Amino acid sequence: MTDTTSTPIAKRPLKWTHVMDHLILILGALFMLVPLLMVLQTTTTTDLETIKNGPEFVIGDQFDDNFMSAMFQASGFSGENTGLRMLMNSLILGIGFALGKIVIGMMAAYALVYFRLRFATLAFWLIFTTLLLPLEVRILPSYEVAQKLGLLNTYTGLIVPLIASATATFFFRQFFRSVPEELVEAARIDGAGPVKFFIDILVPLSQTMIAAMFIIMFVFGWNQYLWPTMVTTEEGMFTLVRGIKQLTQDLEGTNIPEYGRANMLALIAILPPVLVVIFFQSWFVKGLTESDK
Amino acid sequence: MAQVSLKNIRKVYPNGYEAVVPTSFNIADGEFVVLVGPSGCGKSTLLRMIAGLEDITVGELSIGDRNVNHVDPADRDIAMVFQNYALYPHMTVRKNIGYGLKNRKTAASDIEAKVQDAAKMLNLTEFLDRKPSQLSGGQRQRVAMGRAVVRDPALFLFDEPLSNLDAKLRHQMRIEIKALQRRLGVTSIYVTHDQVEAMTMADRIIVLNTGRIEQIGTPTEIYHRPASTFVASFMGAPPMNLLNAESADGRVHLGGDMSVAASTADGPVIWGIRPEDIEIDPTGDIPFTVDIVEELGAHRLLHGQLNGQDLTIHVSKDVVVSAGPIRISINLDAVVLFNPETGLAL
Numbered sequence A: 001m002t003d004t005t006s007t008p009i010a011k012r013p014l015k016w017t018h019v020m021d022h023l024i025l026i027l028g029a030l031f032m033l034v035p036l037l038m039v040l041q042t043t044t045t046t047d048l049e050t051i052k053n054g055p056e057f058v059i060g061d062q063f064d065d066n067f068m069s070a071m072f073q074a075s076g077f078s079g080e081n082t083g084l085r086m087l088m089n090s091l092i093l094g095i096g097f098a099l100g101k102i103v104i105g106m107m108a109a110y111a112l113v114y115f116r117l118r119f120a121t122l123a124f125w126l127i128f129t130t131l132l133l134p135l136e137v138r139i140l141p142s143y144e145v146a147q148k149l150g151l152l153n154t155y156t157g158l159i160v161p162l163i164a165s166a167t168a169t170f171f172f173r174q175f176f177r178s179v180p181e182e183l184v185e186a187a188r189i190d191g192a193g194p195v196k197f198f199i200d201i202l203v204p205l206s207q208t209m210i211a212a213m214f215i216i217m218f219v220f221g222w223n224q225y226l227w228p229t230m231v232t233t234e235e236g237m238f239t240l241v242r243g244i245k246q247l248t249q250d251l252e253g254t255n256i257p258e259y260g261r262a263n264m265l266a267l268i269a270i271l272p273p274v275l276v277v278i279f280f281q282s283w284f285v286k287g288l289t290e291s292d293k
Numbered sequence B: 001m002a003q004v005s006l007k008n009i010r011k012v013y014p015n016g017y018e019a020v021v022p023t024s025f026n027i028a029d030g031e032f033v034v035l036v037g038p039s040g041c042g043k044s045t046l047l048r049m050i051a052g053l054e055d056i057t058v059g060e061l062s063i064g065d066r067n068v069n070h071v072d073p074a075d076r077d078i079a080m081v082f083q084n085y086a087l088y089p090h091m092t093v094r095k096n097i098g099y100g101l102k103n104r105k106t107a108a109s110d111i112e113a114k115v116q117d118a119a120k121m122l123n124l125t126e127f128l129d130r131k132p133s134q135l136s137g138g139q140r141q142r143v144a145m146g147r148a149v150v151r152d153p154a155l156f157l158f159d160e161p162l163s164n165l166d167a168k169l170r171h172q173m174r175i176e177i178k179a180l181q182r183r184l185g186v187t188s189i190y191v192t193h194d195q196v197e198a199m200t201m202a203d204r205i206i207v208l209n210t211g212r213i214e215q216i217g218t219p220t221e222i223y224h225r226p227a228s229t230f231v232a233s234f235m236g237a238p239p240m241n242l243l244n245a246e247s248a249d250g251r252v253h254l255g256g257d258m259s260v261a262a263s264t265a266d267g268p269v270i271w272g273i274r275p276e277d278i279e280i281d282p283t284g285d286i287p288f289t290v291d292i293v294e295e296l297g298a299h300r301l302l303h304g305q306l307n308g309q310d311l312t313i314h315v316s317k318d319v320v321v322s323a324g325p326i327r328i329s330i331n332l333d334a335v336v337l338f339n340p341e342t343g344l345a346l
C-alpha cells in the first residue's frame, strides 16, 4: 500500500550550452514579438499619448475606440475606404489570387503531364522562364493592357494579371507525375474521360498540394502592394495593405497622426494570413500523414 | 461472354523496340488462358494491347465478334486487375467498386445492389466504408477483383495480380480467383511470370519468350511435351533435366544400356527428362552419383552427375538416400528430344 513506484524527477545538471541555446531562442522570439507587441500597445492608447510618450508599457483603454474608427471610419474624401471595405477587398484579392493561381496552375499541369502535346516540354520551360519575369518587371506594359481593357479599379483587373503562375504549374506538374500510371489506366477502363479523371481522381488526390498552395498563395496575394497601388485609384477599391499607407501619410500638417487607428489596421491586416496558416496547417499535416497515392 | 482472337498482332514501341513479334491465337469463350514467360518477354505489352491501353502496331484484335483495334478501353467490355491494384486511394471500397458503373450512368440503386453482391461474393461487406489505405494487401486485392467483377464484363484481364502477396495468401487467392472465374464463366487472360500459377490456374498456357510464342497448350501438354528447351527449362520447379547426347543409327544413348529411338539424322541431340520420371532402382542400368540431397519435406531432390552432366532426381519422402553412388532407371516414355541448334522438340 505504501510503496509508490513513482520515481522523483532527476535533477539534471545545469549546462551552460543549454543556457546559451535558450538565450538565443529567447532573443529571436523577442526580436519577432516586440514590434507586434508595440503595435498592440499603440492600439490601446490615444494618439496624443503615443506622440507625447512614445511606446509605453501601459495598456490603455482605447482599444475599442480605435477598433471602431479603424473598421468603420473612412479616411478619404469619398467615405468609401472604411477598414471593413478594405478588409473585404483584401480578402477578395487574397482568395481570388490563390484560387486563380491554383486552378490555372492545375489545369496547365494537367495538360502538360497527361496529354501528348507536341511541344509540351518546350511549353513547360517557357512557362518556367516566366519566373524570371515577375509582374514588377513588366509592370508598365501590364498596366497599359489593363487600362486598355478597362480593367482599372475592378476586381478582375486587380486579380487576373497576377494569376499566371509558373510556381503552381511547376508544383502540380511534379505532383501529377508522381501519380501512378496504373491509376490513370484503371480510370480509363472504368470509363472516366479526361474531365472526369481530373475532377474525380486528380483533384481529390491533390488536396494536400492544394492546401499547401493555398497557404502560400493567399499570403502572397494578401501582401501584394505595387500592383494594387497602380490599378486602384478609387478609394472603394483599396486593399488593406495599400490603405494603411494612406493613413500614415496624414502625418503632415498640424493633424495628430492617427497612430492608434493605423496600428489597429495593421493588426487587422496581419490576422487573416495568420488564421489561414493556422487553419490550413492542421489540414495539411493530416493530409500528409494519411497520404498514400 | 466472348471469345478473343488475335491475328498477327505486333508491337513496336516508338523507340523502335519490337516487344511482340507478329502473334496469333484464339481464346474460346469462358476459357482461362495464362500468359507466362520471363521478365521483359512482352506479356504485359500483349495484355495492354488487348485492354486498349497500348496501341496495336499491326494486326487485328477482336473481342466477341467485334474488331476492337480502335475501340476505347472503356468500350471494350473488359475489366482489368493490376499488379499494384490501382485502387483510387481517396475513395471508399464502395466507391472504388462502383466507380465504373457510375461512369456508365447506372442508376444509384442498381450500383448499390451490384456493389453489395460483389462485396458479398468477395467477403468485403464489412470493409465497404473503409479506404484502401485501411486494408491489408489481400483485402486490397479483393477490392481490385470486386471492381472487375461488378461490371460483369466479357473479358477479365489480370496483370500479375498476386505478385505483391505473401506465399500463403497467393496460394489462397489463386484458388479463389480460379473458383470465381469458373463460377462466372468469364473469358480471362492472366499474366504471370510464376510458372506455378500458370500450371495451377490455366485451362491453356501460352509461353512467351522475347516477344514470341514458344508454345500454346494445356498445362499437361506444356509440362510433359514441351515444344522447346526454353519451355522445358522454364516450366516446372525444378526444371526438366536437359542433357547432351549423340544419336547414332536412329537411337539416342542415354547411359548404361538405356536408349530411345530417334527419328533424326546422326549427330548431337539434347534429351530431356523430368526429375520425377527417374527412379532409384538397385537393379537399374545407369550408375549415378548423388552429390547433394535437398530436403523438401514432402519429397527430396537428389542432385548429381550423369555422364559428367548435371542431373536432378525427384524422389518421395519415403525413399531415404545419402550422397554417394546409386543406380537409377529412366521412364523412357517420358524422354523428350530436342534439336540442339534450334532448341525445338524433335
Ligand SMILES: Nc1ncnc2c1ncn2[C@@H]1O[C@H](COP(=O)(O)OP(=O)(O)OP(=O)(O)O)[C@@H](O)[C@H]1O
Pocket (backbone or CB within 6 Å): B013, B014, B015, B017, B019, B037, B038, B039, B040, B041, B042, B043, B044, B045, B046, B193
Ligand atoms: N514504353 C516502352 N518503350 C520501349 N520499350 C518498352 C516500353 N515498355 C516496355 N518496353 C520493353 O518491351 C519489353 C516487354 O515489356 P513488358 O512490360 O511487356 O514485359 P513483361 O513480360 O510484362 O515483363 P514483367 O514480367 O517484368 O512485367 C521489355 O523489354 C521492355 O523493356
Ligand SMILES: [Mg+2]
Pocket (backbone or CB within 6 Å): B043, B044, B045, B159
Ligand atoms: Mg509486366
